[in-house]
Amino acid sequence: MTDKAMPLDDIRVVDMTHVWFGPWCTMMLAYMGAEVIRVEPPWGGIDRLSQSGVFGGVPYTFHHLNLNKKDVTLNTKNEEGLEILKELIKKSDIVVQNMSVGAMERMGLGYDVLKELKPDIIYAALSGFGQTGPYKDRKSYAMIAEAMSSHTRLTGDGVDPEGPPIEMAQAYGDIGPGTMAAFAIVSALRHRDRTGEGQMLDLAQLDIMTSFNTAITLWQLGQMTPEEMRKKSPGGGIGGLFKAKDGEWVRIGAYSPNAVDTMRKLFDDDEFNKEKLEKYVTEHTSKEVVDLLVEARLPVAPIYQTKDTCADPHLAAREMFVEIEHPKAGKYKAINFPFKMSKTQPEIQSPAPLLGQDNKYVICDLLGKSEEFYEELKKKGVISWT
Ligand SMILES: CC(C)(COP(=O)(O)OP(=O)(O)OC[C@H]1O[C@@H](n2cnc3c(N)ncnc32)[C@H](O)[C@@H]1OP(=O)(O)O)[C@@H](O)C(=O)NCCC(=O)NCCS
Known part of the structure; x- marks a missing residue:
């Protein structure tokens, strides 16, 4: 635990993300000191509810992707819940979401509304295919973006060009775009701090995965695949x-x-x-x-x-694994933030949050609502608690 100044410690993020792409992005901001408040429906986000590899009530991926965050539940399909979310946005710097295109607008929270609530808001709309274009309404996961950016075919080609496509291990179609999204957000913050202007960021998994693929530059320059290039000039x-x-x-x-x-x-x-x-x-x-x-x-x-990676003495010497305690899953060695920064070293401050663990902080302390109002919200099911 540290109380040293961090680059984003005066920044509040309304985190309306789920699954991997969005949560990874907002975790990067949380590591850098931002107050990241995940907003979940009272029944929990789909990434919290998944039933495979559950530890302490939530899947291991939820533990992996949500360190250093706070958590509030709000049913945004309820008028009062939506009103509270709007009040929270007014007190925040950034809104990040990775729902399918149109969900924010259906919620009544398009960029035009967000801008009215907070004129200099930075609004990062993460999606599979972007907010425009013929495929914008398609839903997506990492493997969808990996497939269309040709990573899946190229991974298979690396084994056997005549064989089937092979999916990349892990979800690099989420983690890569999520990291790039954090970079876009921090760049937008720098712009806001210089000019006072917020902006909307339209960040698509497919665009970002396409940008990662060097085989595309090879194709554009020479109309050949990496396999054909290797045959032509083996190196x-x-x-x-x-x-x-x-x-x-x-x-x-x-x-x-x-x-x-x-x-x-x-x-x-x-x-x-x-x-x-x-x-x-x-x-x-x-x-x-x-x-x-x-x-x-x-x-x-x-x-x-994986067990060998966890036991490697070099990674231990680099302090890549640190013991933390989750209130329900118990103690485990979490992966440390992978940068070494001489002045602003990010640290794990808290494990993945319990559902609604910060309801009271957000609703009463931050937004100044009364205890009675808070209890009413509970009764009406607008919020839930663990
Ligand atoms: C991941 C994905 C496929 C999941 O699809 P889904 O479970 O059907 O969820 P959607 O994003 O379509 O919709 C979310 C719904 O939850 C609702 N919701 C979100 N937060 C809520 C809250 N706090 N309270 C009540 N409802 C809430 C939304 O209003 C929306 O409802 P609607 O469809 O009735 O308008 C989809 O979100 C998607 O394609 N996202 C973009 C790409 C991406 O990031 N994929 C994940 C990579 S890890």
Whole structure:
């Protein structure tokens, strides 16, 4: 826990996100010190309710994506709930949401309304396909954006160009766009602080995943796929994924001319190539291979299972895992924020919030409502509590 000044500690975010894309984005802002208040329906967001990998009542992904946040429940389909949300927006700097296009407008909270509530509001509308264009009404998840930005096909091509497409592990179609969304928001904040102007940010998973794909620049320049390029100009590197004698796998990447020279000197063979490396690896344990190539200062890594990543001494030395305690899931080692900043080091301040844990703070302390009013909201089911 720290009380040091953080870059966003005078910023309040109304977080109307769900699943991965939006929550990851707002968690970045929370890490940097913003007061991020997740607004959930009294029955809980769809990401809280998912039933796989549940710990302390919520799925592990909810724990992963919602650190350092506060949580209020408000039924925005109820007039009073919506009114309270509007009051909260008036006292905030940023609204982030990743509902399907049109849901905010149906709620009566389009950008025109948000601007009236708070003229310099920064409104980040995250979506699958953007707020405009022929596909804007389509719903989306990471794998939808990965598919259409051609990452799924390219991942399959990396294994076998004739084989099926392969989905990327994890949800990089959420985490990548979520990180970019945080960058867009912080840039908009800088603009607001210089000019007093807020703005709307239309941030689409598909646009952002498209921007990540270098194969598109290859196609635009040369109308070829990475596979065709590799056949045409294989490059001079020596590397790949290889299975060692002990059954473990290693990744080797000697791709620069210097690295190739080092590899050839190491094996005292001017003709040393990928095939010879593969043979060498099959005759040695993964540790022997890694130790040898690390010593030679060549890029190499054992291919870890998640449990190995968690046990790695280097990551421990970098303090990438810190013990925290969730009131219902108990103690566990959470992943620390992955930057090292010499003045404003982000830290885990709190575990993923319980549903409505900050109802009273938001409604009574922040918005100045009475205890009686608060109790009435509870009775009417406008809010819920854990
Ligand atoms: C993820 C997604 C497919 C989920 O779809 P969904 O569960 O049908 O949810 P939608 O976003 O379409 O709609 C949300 C609904 O919840 C309602 N809602 C949201 N917060 C609420 C609250 N606090 N109280 C009451 N209702 C609430 C909305 O008003 C909306 O209702 P409506 O459709 O009647 O207008 C969809 O939100 C989507 O495509 N989002 C954009 C892309 C994205 O971010 N995907 C997730 C990647 S991890």
